[in-house]
Amino acid sequence: MIKKRFLGLNRERLRRTREVLRSRQRDVMDVLTLLFHANHPSFPGYISKNTPVGVADYQPSKNTLEAAKKLVRSFDYKKKALPRYDIHSMFLMGSSGTIAYSENSDFDIWLCHRPDLSGPELDELQRKAEAIEKWADEYNLEVHFFLMDAEKFKEGSVVELSVESSGSAQHHLLLEEFYRTGLLLAGRYPVWWLVPPSEEKNYDAYVERLKLRRDIRDSETIDFGGLPHAPAEEFLGAALWQLYKGVDSPYKAVLKLMLMETYASEFPHVNLLCMQFKQEIHDGEVDMVSLDPYIMLYKKLAGYLSGSDQQEKLELVRRCFYFKVNEQLGKPVDDKYMTWQREVMEELTASWGWSHDYMAMLDTRATWKINRVIEERRSLVDALTQGYQFLSSFAREHVQLSMISQRDLHILGRKLYAAFERKAGKIDIINRGVSDDVVESHLTFYHVGGEGGWMLFRGNVSSEEVRSVKPLKRAHSVVELTAWCFFNKLADDRTVVVLVGKEITIKMNEVRAITRAFENLFPGAKLAPSSMDDLVDTPRMVRAALLVNVADETKDIHIREGKHMTSNRTDALSYGGVCNNLINSFDFVFQTSWQEILTFRYSGPKGVLDCLRAYIQWTPRSKGIPPPAVRIQCDVSGRAMVIQKRVEELFEDIRDCFYSGSHPDTVRYLFCIGRTHYLLQIENDALVYTQHDTYNDLLNKLSEPVEQFTPTVMDRYALTNTLIPMIYRLNKAGAIQLFYQVDGTAVDVYVADERGALYYHRAEGQNPEILLNQYRRFFDSVTYRQMIQRNDGPAATVGERGTAVQFFQAGRGRDGRLRLQQKVIERHATAAGYFNLQVIGEDVGSDKSTFTIYCNDIELTSLEFGDGLFSEVARHVLEQRKSGLLYPIYITDIDIPVALLGKGVSETPQTINYLNYKRFIEAKLNAELKAITENSASVSTPDQVA
Secondary structure (H helix, E strand, O other): OOHHHHHHHHHHHHHHHHHHHOOHHHHHHHHHHHHHHOOOOOOOOOOOOOOOOOEEOOOOOOOHHHHHHHHHOOOOOOOOOOOOEEEEEEEEEEEOOOOOOOOOOOOOEEEEEEEOOOOHHHHHHHHHHHHHHHHHHOOOOOOEEEOOOHHHHOOOOOOOOEEEEOHHHHHHHHHHHHHHHEEEEEOOOOOOHHHHHHHHHHHHHHHHHHHHOOOOHHHHHEEEOOOOOOOOOHHHHHHHHHHHHHOOOOOHHHHHHHHHHHHEEEEEEOOOHHHHHHHHHOOOOOOOOOOOOOHHHHHHHHHHHHOOHHHHHHHHHHHHHHHHHOOOOOOOOOOOHOOOHHHHHHHHHHHHHOOHHHHHHHHOHHHHHHHHHHHHHHHHHHHHHHHHHHHHHHHHHHOHHHOOOOHHHHHHHHHHHHHHOOOOOEEEOOOOOOOOOOOOEEEEEOOOOOOEEEEEEEEOOOOOOOHOOOOHHHHOOOHHHHHHHOOOOOOOOOOHHHHEOOOOOHHHHHHHHHHHHHHHHHHOEEEEEOOOOHOOOOOOEEEEEEEEOOOOOOHHHHHHHHOOOOOOOOOOEEEEEEEEEOOEEEEEEEOOOOOOOOEEEEEEEOOOHHHHHOOOHHHHHHHHHOOOOOEEEEEOOHHHHHHHHHHHHHHHHHHHHHHHHOOOOEEEEEEEEEEEEEEEEEOOOOEEEEEEEOHHHHHHHHHOOOOOOOOEEOOOOOOOOOOOHHHHHHHHOOEEEEEEEEEOOOOEEEEOOOOOOEEEEEOOOOHHHHHHHHHHHHHHHHHHHHHHHHOOOOOOOOOOOOOOEEEEEEEOOOOOOOOEEEEEOOOOOOOHHHOEEEEEEEEEEEEEEEEEEEEEEEEEEEHHHHHHHHHHHHHHHHHHHHOOOOOOOOOHHHHHHHHHHHOOOOOOHHHHHHHHHHHHHHHHHHHHHHHOOOOOOOOOOOOOOO
């Protein structure tokens, strides 16, 4: 008898569901079960002959077979018993057949399968379900299948949180909703139907007695478990989930959140709606309205909010219920179109005391304007947050949250934070799920002046009216204000925007250009979707627009004064002969992976650096995901294209430098603003930079030792008249590269070492051949010493297994451009008359050191000569020179302990350490040499003595 009552209610609700659908949609609904019962290769969703098939106790109806024939003419159903049925039951969840159901409602279907299906079989079944979902979508029927194992569900196993499932947050409450709203499409019925409410606390024992008495067979029922109570901790989990859903469906979320609050208020004697539902059926109730799950829901909430201090919240619940049913009672209908839902709602609204005008106003919700939307959003957010606060307090008092997975809590909490939390630069999306059309015919942008920012008003508001009208929004910049209008859909192509206020430096066409930039990046103001994985991780930038020099009061003073710079220097960051920075401000607008829209303004000389730092900060390199390409827009008269192209190139080059994977993580990027150079590098996912006001300052920075290979990527406009860009293009790990350029009687020498450090030396009045030869011998010695320190083992030839050494000569071609030619400097090519000069240092403690210098085989040591060692060496060298001429002394080998090479030097010093120390010792020797011969007037070409 009880089973018949449930099946009768089930049958009537399915009939009501079917009546609402269009003809082709009814066909889809009719064949859904058959598609899983018969694995016909021509049916939608067919995967393979091995896909699980067969629905227990299912016999297709006449309507179903006719719909199947429309799909596949050759289909001929033959009733036959299968050895086993892979699908135990199919249930339709949610509002189907209730007062809240409409043709736009979706179908959530539980596909309850055998518990012993293998992994590959489950994969096939999932693929089939997804294919059928896509097929149903072709008929505008939104269907979601959920694979369910009743045994595992009863044991407490959960589905991980996804957009359509609530995970561990509300296992029992999910079951509670299933028992009162679920409709049996086909297969085994829930044994829960048969257990009297009074026996719910003895659920398992009662079911066992039914089986022992043979009142039921295992093959006819499915068991998801009983509900003697809902664990208290689930109220908070359910609240979080409803808040999560409430971001885009606030009215539905308020109803469900209020139900959780109601349950919590009844704790520990909670009267679950499903138990009330079952009790009425067991008591003989057959009235469809009384048993309607949504009407029962409303009545329970109305009872909870019956107090005089809850009237505002009760009115909101009534509005939520009214919008959910969506009968629009403010609009008259002919009697022949009267539905049972409308009749019920007319009775309810009359009992609420609602007027026809009030309902007519509610029926225009789709076109509510922004003032009404802001007011309604405030009510919705207040209800959602108050409910959450109540349940959070309840949870702290009654339960431990350990039963709700921390992952689910973090995901839900982050979704709420992204949707509702106010923070600097964030564009609040006011109109979520409230109105479909908030477009205004006229808007006023009022500039306060100074640091006051901007204000937004509805309509055309004059400067005199500003004080008496409340603004819709205040913003720091016109871009932020325009973004707020765009993402809340206040303006379209027909909207007239009026600019009013003090010191306005922007024109109407520029405001329209800002809107176009947003529309190009976010068509229809739609945001890129976020996934659960996105919410598990920290937020990152996914779309970005950069607007340059918007409403900037310092726009290119040369243009405003009627002056125009002409130059072949087209770098907007260092333009013309005066190296003027044309970029004064950046407005950065971007979406995060948490679906937030943020806008920040950067201005002043270092605005570009601050903007680049934000770009890197919001796309951490350690995540392995490159930042999005940035859409650049500049509408400044005069040089807009020059500026836009330069900023596009800069962001593209930065992105390629740090995220392409073609460079090690230590890579640096060098570019120029005005006459100042900046060296950028990422450390701990943050962009850091050093500033260098002079060329020599930059060279000193580049000459600093580094722990590992640190390539430097040159901006395409940086130092183009020097050798440095060419040097760093060729620079590679494990190689010492010497570049030299003859400049009159001087030679400029650059050495890029095996870790990317750059050494520079200008040798005046030197013979290039002699200079290169001494460097060749010095590098031979250094690379050999490094090989020993690395324990590379013996080598047949010095340097054979050591660092590679390359030489390049630079010169200008006929077109005036610098070109490089690789040179071969033979190893050990010591010309007659040369001798080696080796320096050996020793750290003797107390910040003291001793030196031994070998001039070929002659040993000179500080133990013998003390502070006069360098003078003695200079004198000895001068004596060896046949000509006695004054020209620099060069060291061919250094053996110095790490402690003497300077602070922070690693255990395996790099070449730059030896070169810097070489320069230090040579400076001392040459100073002594000059002192000895300062009265000498010898001026001639040097002979071949070191």
